[in-house]
Amino acid sequence: MVSTRLIDMEDAAALARLVTENRDFLAAFEPTRDDAYFTVEGQRADLAGALGAYDRGLGLPHVITDDAGAIIGRITLSGITRGALQSCSVGYWVAEAAGGRGVATTAVRRMTDLAFDELRLHRVQAETLLDNHRSRRVLERNGFVRIGLAPQYLKIDGRWQDFHLHQLINPRG
Template sequence: MVAHRPDALPPPRLVRREDAVELARLYRRQRAYLAPWEPDRADRFFTEEGQLAEIDGVLSRHAREEALPLVVAHPDGSLIGRVTLSGIVRGAFQSCSVGYWIAEEHAGRGHATRALRWAVTMAFDELGLHRVQAEAVPENLASHRVLTRAGFRRIGLAPQYLHIDGAWRDHVLYQRLRGG
């Protein structure tokens, strides 16, 4: 018999419009923590209305099978992060990118690794994708460790890949392949 871990996360679930209030609060609390790793965000993003707009947009992409936007919940049900499969491309490519974050007060406990593994399993088993790509700025050592623990392999460096924290930043590229 396997003992239940009290800190074990439930699987990530699809984001819902009802999450807007809690996500707005969570993003406001995590704003400074996430700033070095995320695009610049207008103040509206951190409001309930801004989160409703974000959720509506990503659910629209989900309906077109272009994204899988998930929330990560603590065992007590409160939201502690996000993991999103985006840029889903079919045809010969069968690929997507994944982005994720866990609230600072929950970091370092394996939650990001577990959420990322679940998302990758969904990408391969439910969506039938062949490849999942992830990117991290070179300085984000915690993210590099999460990606490695989740089975991603480094595949290169993309100069000036994304506009993050006010500048075009290099990113280390990682991937996971189905069955590999």
């Protein structure tokens, strides 16, 4: 069964292997990464930043695991904002070999449940590249609706790209 759990510094080696194995596959969906990112030390630095945001209440970084507990991706609630907004963004990636089996759909469902039930947020936002049909289907299966277009929203794969914006409002109030 696919699950998620809070990241841990001990995940650095496994994540370094996974991002290295999926470097070409993920490049079209990620910012340009320098070679250091794909090392254990680079992953430790990334995890330290994510855990720092977690400690400040600004993020909830998880790994996605398979039936055997092996890491097959990452998913994060980021930009957690309190006050009148009560919102966050969800971002995720799944290893190429794990794609097409409902892994991302299950992980997004798990994280939106955490956002609404544990964090008591009102809204979760997600962004997809215009041609990322698989990710858009993941969001639709989880009840997200497209709410707009953000021109030149993020610098992905070395260039500023347009994104569709999606949101899910807490159905439990």
